Amino acid sequence: MKEEYVLELENIRKEYPGVVALKDVTLRLKKGEILALIGENGAGKSTLIKTCSGAVVPTSGKIKVNGKTFSRMTPQLASENGIAIIYQEFNNVGELSVAENLFLGHPIKKGIVIDKKAMEAESIEAFKQLNIDINPKELMKNLTVGYQQMVEIAKAIHQNANVLIMDEPSAPLTSKEVKSMFEVVRLLKSKGVSIIYISHRLEEIFALSDRIEVIRDGEYIDTLITKDANVDQLIKLMVGREMTQVYPERPDYTDFSETVLELHDVCGNGVKNINFKVHKGEVLGLGGLVGAGRTETAELIFGAAEKTSGKIIFKGKEINPKSPREAIDIGIALVPEDRKRHGALLGTSINHNINMPIYERISKFSVINTAIEKGNSEKYKKEMNIKAPNLDQLVKNLSGGNQQKVILAKCLAANSELIILDEPTRGIDVGAKFEIYKLINDLVANGKAVLMISSEMEELIGMSDRVVVLAEGLVTGVLEKDEVDADKIMMFASAVADKEE
Template structure:
């Protein structure tokens, strides 16, 4: 084993990882001192999650070294990482909501007495450990009754009780209110004072600047730089490191006429995820919505479509005002929703292409309770030609097609249902470059035909390419409206 300089508690050297078609990490270096908060930042797709999944044992690297206290280690699994004192707290918390705080903290490690679980000792241990960070959380409380911030505290304490020296926190404040964020930060500082090191992944640059001792920036799988706290001037400095300046590419028509307003939200609220949100969508327009993880973009689309019920505000479709919409009602009003998870929410993978395309508009192909299969087949085949769908037969299972063609099926489904307002959430996620270009062209074609599109994407270059107008969201609010030719840099400045 190789013994090296032990200035750092942990070092990652020359980490390389390749996925099919993507060089996710290109010989990246990262290090961590004892008792520091080290932020890791970058745009979506920069390689942050891949690097941390390697460190926490969830992925194997293709090349490179990981050293702990100067000694090379092999982190072949999450359990192996935990044995070396490294734990990752994911954005989606992994707690048992029906169990108590104590049971979650010591699950699989319960104290025993005479061969049985020593419940009194268990609750004593839980109370002792939770009191170090919060006097309000008790060992006997059910985790499902706690707030998200309190559940995160339980996750962190659980990691620390396993003698963890490195805690990786992935977007820990994405779902928190401002008050909950302050509470979490106070706890993180207390944990830091015990000598635990924290890797803090966040898109919220104000928080990064405030809480971090150092900041490492990744871009497109490459290490751009590592700054000490004293070297950080402002947010713009970090934004410029995160973004690669690219020439503007556009599919938009500058002289295109935009029609009347077809959809509005007025002071729309959903829990703490949408805050008095006002927007207008015009006929024949592609409205791009830019933002980072936790900005509230998906919540906005799901609230408009009726998946979520607004806690306040109104949705206006045409001239009619609604306090809330149900999904069936939204569909009848011509609203379509293409979810980010097309396999889990947008398609019936084991059903045929034809069945997937027709079921949202089934009423148009039934008479007297009977389905007109001939007309159905003709419509599906015609739609396949229009969208250049690549399938052996309309009877093929939807799950057998490529990602790009699956997305075309979702588009076809809503066109057959005669939708005029189409809400697209990350429509190009997981599809290849060629298929992305086809989706862009389809979006612009829909706008030319008079349909209205809200286009949500984490790839800001996509927003730049397809949008007639751009709204930037941050923490459930619209922070800026930008014209069609706005740059990625402008979008990022209002997104962080």
């Protein structure tokens, strides 16, 4: 019997000036299945799925929905044919209520007036179907990212989507939120909805999908049945070579005699009495659950928030940076967690972004030394494998993961003494992660100090010399290298009750 597909992308090709993003890629989605789409940063995943809504118009190829053939889609056609997409950077309106967001573009009207009550009532129904509980009157911006995403899913389902495409939906979520999102996705599958799921986290792919399609460099590579696949095999298909190690070796360096940063009873920005030290040559991991105060602590050190009391000592001197600029000038860099808001200048080139913090240093009488400028960005483009035709490419035209690499490069280029990394590999593919870990190791080998916030337990354990654990704004544990393990970190991460007086 011929297999029934609800969606078929056939020989999709997409060319941009200087880049062939997709080279005749085919993808077939069966009814009621979860198909994972995986590949390295810049492989073409987002571009491929955007052809389903017309956000990207293919240079050639065909799109079949329930057997009907289209050479290109439009948002209207997609919605008429039951296709909904949740984008990597989803688009909701923070100033509107949840209900208004759910009905964005097609509000319920009574005559010519928008019927808020009816929309709210219907929102409640829609959430009920997904077993979630969200107040439809709440402003969208007041919801956690997890709930915002649930609203996006509810919106898709409410529009009667039978194909739901999710582009890295888990990247901004806490592990608890990921669990509830999985429940909703499984519920939808049981109702016959077909799902395309994109993620760099292979454990999610194994937990959720029925089949896995791998693409590499814009080319179709293979499709596997999930239960017959294994991690090593997937990594090899994605990166095109064997990768046996995830964490590069670093010589055990234990001479942490020189302190770079000391926090003494630092309070403010939601944290209390924070004490820890980061040494020259050390990667200090900062662990804890989301909301524990890790980013908040980083902001205090970086001058992005003001402390109310306590002392921050940097290279032996007390500092009180009033702004990130001040912090950068004294030798502190920070790669922010929320890269969309604080990260890159999207409308300018890779070259410009990477060199931004050092223009003063590499200029003489306002003339930039372009050789240094270019050499610098060439170096990072190569080391981090930033995928772009050249350094003049605008950052907004890069894939999500490659934008992050540019931001990381920018912070490293500043050549700071202390580098704070907030979730440095979120949204980054396995191969590039390895390169970033090598860069972190090089930094500390060259006498820098690194403070690394990570919610990925393995990364925290794999990269840190010591780990400080926070919970609800307090330091709950400090683990030396030989004590660092997942159980202990988890224990301290949830150990608040005993600490609070």
